[in-house]
Amino acid sequence: MSLENLTTEQRNKNTMHIDSMSTLDMVKTINEEDKKVAEAVGTQDEEIAQAIDIGSARYQQGGRLIYIGAGTSGRLGVLDAAELVPTYGIKPERAIGLIAGGKGAMYVAVEGAEDDPKLAAEDLKKLDLSEKDVVIGLAASGRTPYVIGGLDYAQKVGAATIAIACVKHSLIGQHANIAIEAVTGAEVITGSTRMKAGTAQKMILNMISTGIMIRQGKVYQNVMIDVLPTNEKLVERAERIIQTTTNVSLEKAAKILRDADKDVGLAIVMAKTGLAKEKAELLLKKHENNVSSVLKENN
Structure with a gap:
């Protein structure tokens, strides 16, 4: 044309x-x-x-x-x-x-x-x-x-x-x-x-x-969960993401984030299922790191 x-x-x-x-x-x-x-x-x-x-x-x-x-x-x-x-x-x-x-x-x-x-x-x-x-x-x-x-x-x-x-x-x-x-x-x-x-x-x-x-599982609900907490502001943001998506206290969210080695998606799975880090990691691997898929199976 x-x-x-x-x-x-x-x-x-x-x-x-x-x-x-x-x-x-x-x-x-x-x-x-x-x-x-x-x-x-x-x-x-x-x-x-x-x-x-x-x-x-x-x-x-x-x-x-x-x-x-x-x-x-x-x-x-x-x-x-x-x-x-x-x-x-x-x-x-x-x-x-x-x-x-x-x-x-x-x-x-x-x-x-x-x-x-x-x-x-x-x-x-x-x-x-x-x-x-x-x-x-x-x-x-x-x-x-x-x-x-x-x-x-x-x-x-x-x-x-x-x-x-x-x-x-x-x-x-x-x-x-x-x-x-x-x-x-x-x-x-x-x-x-x-x-x-x-x-x-x-x-x-x-x-x-x-x-x-x-x-690719980089969003849970409507929140970005592949945040890289490389400074104080981003660590606080990650903690609040965990708090708002799992209804745990901010203090508990901070602890879980530390236990998850600052992996927000892993921390959410741990908080929602009560699983230890190693078992939560296995589940995420099985579901190709898709948090929603993991939680749907383990609801």
Whole structure:
């Protein structure tokens, strides 16, 4: 599809005179347009759920989440990968963001990098991409050659592939196992896909990566339990997580956390079941470190 026919490139009739609006009207207009983003993302619930399921299965096998994109889309992928490390205590090599043009393109655009489909394949080869991995290709326009080349190489290797675009019948969607297409429509500023399209991509990535982490047992109830208590503030947070999820006193939570060698998930299992550390560890190992699964069996 040619650029001028893409919905992301159309002029928005609601913002034709945004340059002459008052500042307050400008803000209100942008906000009204942003309200449409959640609705667009909501049309892709089933596809997003499929992406979480396939991503969870591969990640459980030791695979990695690898994001590929150019420009804003690439930066959003890098951001999602980077945020998973401190949020869920995963190793940096388990979530990797690739942007056309390399790391420098995070800050300064690298002209022409997104137009070469071979570059992504080369980037993925450097990572020793395998069939265990998940490759998430991002392109608001749904047609970025860098992303298409990366998805094609991932398919060849046998990795799971997910495409995220903001147009229907996207080219990248035709090169992936799962196509997520949240049509956010014309941008407030024509073609400025860092706005509504960027917001939609961020929302979708939040759901996919959060869902995968939940399926890995890194969340109990609605609490992050892979907190790494490396300082006084984080130790206190860990103690309160144990207290609020198990209804023990703060003092007892602190003791159990010490007994569990500061492993919050292990401490929760010990507190809820009354088991000693060694037996609780065996149960967690049996259930692939999923606290909810352990407690469901031992309720």
